[in-house]
Amino acid sequence: xxxxxxxxxxxxxxxxxxxxxxxxxxxxxxxxxxxxxxxxxxxxxxxxxxxxxxxxxxxxxxxxxxxxxxxxxxxxxxxxxxxxxxxxxxxxxxxxxxxxxxxxxxxxxxxxxxxxxxxxxxxxxxxxxxxxxxxxxxxxxxxxxxxxxxxxxxxxxxxxxxxxxxxxxxxxxxxxxxxxxxxxxxxxxxxxxxxxxxxxxxxxxxxxxxxxxxxxxxxxxxxxxxxxxxxxxxxxxxxxxxxxxxxxxxxxxxxxxxxxxxxxxxxxxxxxxxxxxxxxxxxxxxxxxxxxxxxxxxxxxxxxxxxxxxxxxxxxxxxxxxxxxxxxxxxxxxxxxxxxxxxxxxxxxxxxxxxxxxxxxxxxxxxxxxxxxxxxxxxxxxxxxxxxxxxxxxxxxxxxxxxxxxxxxxxxxxxxxxxxxxxxxxxxxxxxxxxxxxxxxxxxxxxxxxxxxxxxx
Amino acid sequence: xxxxxxxxxxxxxxxxxxxxxxxxxxxxxxxxxxxxxxxxxxxxxxxxxxxxxxxxxxxxxxxxxxxxxxxxxxxxxxxxxxxxxxxxxxxxxxxxxxxxxxxxxxxxxxxxxxxxxxxxxxxxxxxxxxxxxxxxxxxxxxxxxxxxxxxxxxxxxxxxxxxxxxxxxxxxxxxxxxxxxxxxxxxxxxxxxxxxxxxxxxxxxxxxxxxxxxxxxxxxxxxxxxxxxxxxxxxxxxxxxxxxxxxxxxxxxxxxxxxxxxxxxxxxxxxxxxxxxxxxxxxxxxxxxxxxxxxxxxx
Numbered sequence: 152x153x154x155x156x157x158x159x160x161x162x163x164x165x166x167x168x169x170x171x172x173x174x175x176x177x178x179x180x181x182x183x184x185x186x187x188x189x190x191x192x193x194x195x196x197x198x199x200x201x202x203x204x205x206x207x208x209x210x211x212x213x214x215x216x217x218x219x220x221x222x223x224x225x226x227x228x229x230x231x232x233x234x235x236x237x238x239x240x241x242x243x244x245x246x247x248x249x250x251x252x253x254x255x256x257x258x259x260x261x262x263x264x265x266x267x268x269x270x271x272x273x274x275x276x277x278x279x280x281x282x283x284x285x286x287x288x289x290x291x292x293x294x295x296x297x298x299x300x301x302x303x304x305x306x307x308x309x310x311x312x313x314x315x316x317x318x319x320x321x322x323x324x325x326x327x328x329x330x331x332x333x334x335x336x337x338x339x340x341x342x343x344x345x346x347x348x349x350x351x352x353x354x355x356x357x358x359x360x361x362x363x364x365x366x367x368x369x370x371x372x373x374x375x376x377x378x379x380x381x382x383x384x385x386x387x388x389x390x391x392x393x394x395x396x397x398x399x400x401x402x403x404x405x406x407x408x409x410x411x412x413x414x415x416x417x418x419x420x421x422x423x424x425x426x427x428x429x430x431x432x433x434x435x436x437x438x439x440x441x442x443x444x445x446x447x448x449x450x451x452x453x454x455x456x457x458x459x460x461x462x463x464x465x466x467x468x469x470x471x472x473x474x475x476x477x478x479x480x481x482x483x484x485x486x487x488x489x490x491x492x493x494x495x496x497x498x499x500x501x502x503x504x505x506x507x508x509x510x511x512x513x514x515x516x517x518x519x520x521x522x523x524x525x526x527x528x529x530x531x532x533x534x535x536x537x538x539x540x541x542x543x544x545x546x547x548x549x550x551x552x553x554x555x556x557x558x559x560x561x562x563x564x565x566x567x568x569x570x571x572x573x574x575x576x577x578x579x580x581x582x583x584x585x586x587x588x589x590x591x592x593x594x595x596x597x598x599x600x601x602x603x604x605x606x607x608x
Numbered sequence: 609x610x611x612x613x614x615x616x617x618x619x620x621x622x623x624x625x626x627x628x629x630x631x632x633x634x635x636x637x638x639x640x641x642x643x644x645x646x647x648x649x650x651x652x653x654x655x656x657x658x659x660x661x662x663x664x665x666x667x668x669x670x671x672x673x674x675x676x677x678x679x680x681x682x683x684x685x686x687x688x689x690x691x692x693x694x695x696x697x698x699x700x701x702x703x704x705x706x707x708x709x710x711x712x713x714x715x716x717x718x719x720x721x722x723x724x725x726x727x728x729x730x731x732x733x734x735x736x737x738x739x740x741x742x743x744x745x746x747x748x749x750x751x752x753x754x755x756x757x758x759x760x761x762x763x764x765x766x767x768x769x770x771x772x773x774x775x776x777x778x779x780x781x782x783x784x785x786x787x788x789x790x791x792x793x794x795x796x797x798x799x800x801x802x803x804x805x806x807x808x809x810x811x812x813x814x815x816x817x818x819x820x821x822x823x824x825x826x827x828x829x830x831x832x833x834x835x836x837x838x839x840x841x842x843x844x845x846x847x848x849x850x851x852x853x854x855x856x857x858x859x860x861x862x863x864x865x866x867x868x869x870x871x872x873x874x875x876x877x878x879x880x881x882x883x884x885x886x887x888x889x890x891x892x893x894x895x896x897x898x899x900x901x902x903x904x905x906x907x
Contacts, residue, residue: 201790202749203767209693212751212764272749272764272791276729279748283729290728290752380726382758382855531760532713533699 158579161423162322165568168418170323175417176565183558190551193544194269202272204544210537211527215545216270217377218520219552221395223263224297224374225515226556228396229403230256231304232367233435235360244431246578247423250571251410251560253308255403258559260301262552267293269548289380292373300363300370307359309338310352314573317342331566371396378522384461385469385526388454394446398515401439405489405511408432410560412505414569423570429501433493436511440490447486465529468536474525477517485514656737657825658798658860659839660809661848662712663832665866666819669698669710671879673816679712680884682814686799688772690788691886693763695796696811700881710881712820714811715740715761715796716851716859723753723762732793738825738860739798741782747792754793758855762795770888798822808833825860 168176197204207214230252237245267290268274284291317339324332342348375395378386388394408429415424454462469478489507492498528537541549563569670677677698689695696714703709717740724732724740731746732753754762768790775787783800799809803822807813812820813833823830823839830839842848848862 201765201767205766208766209754209763210760212754267750270750272751272766272793273747276746276748279729279731279746283731283746285728285730288726288728288752290726290750294728377752377755381756382722382852383755527755531758532697533701533711534697534760 158576161575162572164419164423165570165572166323168564169319169566169568170326172565176561180558180561183554183561186554187551187558190548190554193547193551197269197544197548198274202270204542206540206542206545208537208539210530210534211524211539213270213523213527214539215520215541215549216266218516218523219549220263220266220270221374221519221522222402222512222516223259223266223552223556224370225395225399225402225519226406226512227256227259227263227300227304227403228367228371228399229407230254230259231307231363232256232400233404233407235307235363238356239360243578244428246574247420247570248407248411248428248432249311249574250308250567251414251569252407253304253311254560254563254569255406255410256304257301257308258556258563259403259406260297260304261559262556264297264301265555266552289373289376293377296366296369296373300366303359303363303366307356307363310356310359311571311574312338312567313340313342313352314344315568315571316340317344318572319567334566368396371399378526383526383531384459384465384529385454385522388450390446390450394443394450397439397442397446398518401436401443402512402515404432404436404439405508405515408436408504408508409512412501412508414564418569420570423575426501429504430499433499433504433507436508437490437494440486440493440511444486444490447482461529461531465525468529469521469525474521478521481514481517481521484510485518486511489514655826656803658717658737658739658800658803659823659825659830660714660717660798660812660861661821661823661830661839661843661864662861663819663821663846663864663866664709664711665864666817667698667710667712667815668817669700669881670816671710671881674879674882675816676882676884677710677712678814678816679811679820681890682810683714683796684884684887685890686802686810687784688770688775688786688788688887690763690765690769690794691888693765693794694884695761695763695794698881698884712811713759713761713851714861715798716759716857716861717798719858719860720856722756722758722857726752726756728752735783735800737800737803739783739800740795741797741800742785742793742795743782744780744785744789744792744794747789749791749793751793758852758857762793764793765790772887 205214205216234245234249234252238249268277271277280291280294284294286292316335320332320335320339324335327335372392372395375391379388379391381387411424411428411432415421451466455466458466468474489511492503492507524539528539530536675681680694680696680698683689683696684694687695696712699711699713701709701711717738719738721732721734721740724734727733728750729746729748731743731748733741733743735741749764751764754764765788769788771787778786780786781801783797783804785794785797788794799807799811802809802813808822808831809820812822815832818832818834821830821832821837821839821842823837825839828839828841830837830842843862843864846864846866848864850859850862
């Protein structure tokens with residue numbers, strides 16, 4: 152009813168986690184720190200004993216580290232990608248989603264970038280990649296593209312954070328500790344909300360949107376080519392790049408739903424992260440899921456039809472052999488069931504979508520593991536199948552990587568509002584006057600996204 | 609020159625037959641030249657392009673000699689190969705008709721090598737003589753080459769590998785990678801160091817059946833230490849094939865089919881092949897019929 156009152160309520164809600172520290176948050180952060188520390192201890196053991204501390208061997212040369220690497224790269228994709236596409240198309244409903252989408256990308260990509268280093272036999276020679284790096288190697292493509300994507304995502308996240316940092320500086324600067332005030336003031340870069348500043352952010356943001364999309368696609372393509380550039384059964388595929396990219400969008404969208412549900416519950420954002428947002432993201436999830444099913448079908452049909460080389464043995468193990476249980480759980484539980492549940496109107500409720508999003512990512516982790524390990528287990532010569540069971544070192548490091556992902560998000564939500572205040576303000580519906588508190592941050596006469604036109608409110 | 613080889617071979621213990629065989633190998637005589645004398649010739653003439661031929665008609669997995677595969681043991685002893693990481697392996701393959709045959713597999717030294725292409729730091733590469741080497745000072749242990757190799761020949765030092773006494777002082781080179789290093793990838797390098805010294809690879813020299821031929825594609829000649837053959841003609845006349853030819857990796861290792869394969873016979877009764885001994889289990893290198901020459905091994 153009253154614009155000021157409702158805006159005031161929104162501000163209170165999104166600022167609450169920033170200004171107050173709850174005990175739950177503290178406990179969570181401590182728990183995550185402990186889990187992360189466990190990973191460091193395990194890594195110490197691995198450095199001391201070598202990769203002999205893992206379950207990998209001369210046949211199955213990669214294991215959960217590389218599975219995690221592919222998984223996190225997948226989770227990272229949807230965030231900035233969806234944010235960029237929705238901004239470019241001027242979709243109004245994006246406003247409460249963009250901030251945590253971009254955050255998801257940054258957090259997941261950080262973990263993704265660490266995994267290959269953890270998997271290295273000689274981490275002391277990491278610098279060789281820079282000194283001796285060869286452009287012919289798919290691994291070098293990854294080394295180039297992933298930091299690029301991470302940097303681009305950070306810039307993209309930061310650009311649209313600048314007005315919010317200024318807002319925090321002006322609004323709660325006196326309530327927070329001095330270092331935090333300095334941080335906000337530093338990040339705000341002297342933002343005054345001038346039309347010229349708005350214009351600059353819009354231009355830079357638009358450039359980043361156009362850049363982020365191809366960089367995101369490139370990331371998942373080069374990740375897939377680590378496998379696709381080999382002769383191994385199950386990897387020797389020409390469609391691996393788009394297959395991985397679509398899988399990444401699928402699992403990344405699911406992660407957005409998971410996080411959206413958690414933020415909504417924990418920070419009481421029901422009025423801003425509405426059923427409509429869940430429905431829209433569910434639609435995207437179904438679209439990506441169906442596309443992924445199509446790729447899965449195309450990939451396995453062509454392989455099964457020809458039964459080239461060792462493909463028959465691999466398919467046997469995957470679909471009826473010793474991996475069958477995991478493969479079918481991953482396929483039915485991670486692809487078929489979630490798509491059906493997210494597509495049917497009467498099951499498309501918020502709690503079910505939350506469950507669906509978790510199922511998708513469990514299924515997609517299994518799927519990545521099933522891409523990495525069985526293909527390596529398949530004997531290339533007349534010797535037995537490779538056996539791989541992760542050791543406690545690998546399990547602790549894997550847990551730590553998930554804890555690290557959550558930790559980045561937890562620390563971020565403590566520092567910044569999880570819904571972009573400035574972006575919400577721009578689209579504060581049909582309310583004629585923006586609330587007074589925000590007026591000094593942003594003059595109302597500025598047209599958002601002038602050059603994009605179209606669907607703005 | 610031939611005298612010199614003979615003496616070496618005799619000391620080495622392979623026997624007079626070898627000596628005679630090599631003495632007859634006129635074109636191969638250059639092999640016997642000490643490195644410093646061979647070098648100028650190599651510069652003016654075409655370089656060596658090493659190749660290997662494995663005559664499956666002769667390989668019996670050493671079951672007939674009541675020993676473990678001698679090529680594997682010779683290789684283990686030559687390079688102090690870490691236990692369980694054999695660079696050459698002998699597989700027992702059962703054909704669809706029930707016949708069994710033995711199948712030695714070393715590094716294929718592919719011309720279109722998948723491993724060298726994917727290496728992010730150029731640690732694995734071809735030398736001028738077509739041998740795929742690994743620079744263990746540069747290898748970062750990402751194992752991308754192991755994923756790429758379609759023959760499963762590459763081995764990784766997952767933990768701290770056991771090295772012979774005094775190995776720390778050894779004169780490391782990619783051609784003779786001792787001491788072995790933790791966290792790096794290893795494999796057969798076709799005994800590039802022995803070729804330099806005019807010797808057959810350890811596996812070929814160790815084979816009691818003379819089933820392994822080593823030669824030079826440029827000079828079109830190969831020897832198993834007993835006889836000398838014209839390489840391409842030998843391959844052609846014996847229907848030689850290369851492993852997984854359809855992949856287009858163009859290996860430098862050829863196989864001559866026949867013995868014990870689909871149309872052949874099962875090797876020797878029901879004898880089981882024995883497990884090759886590691887260099888530690890073989891004890892002193894005195895047991896090794898082919899001691900390393902000065903300068904190419906540990907100091």
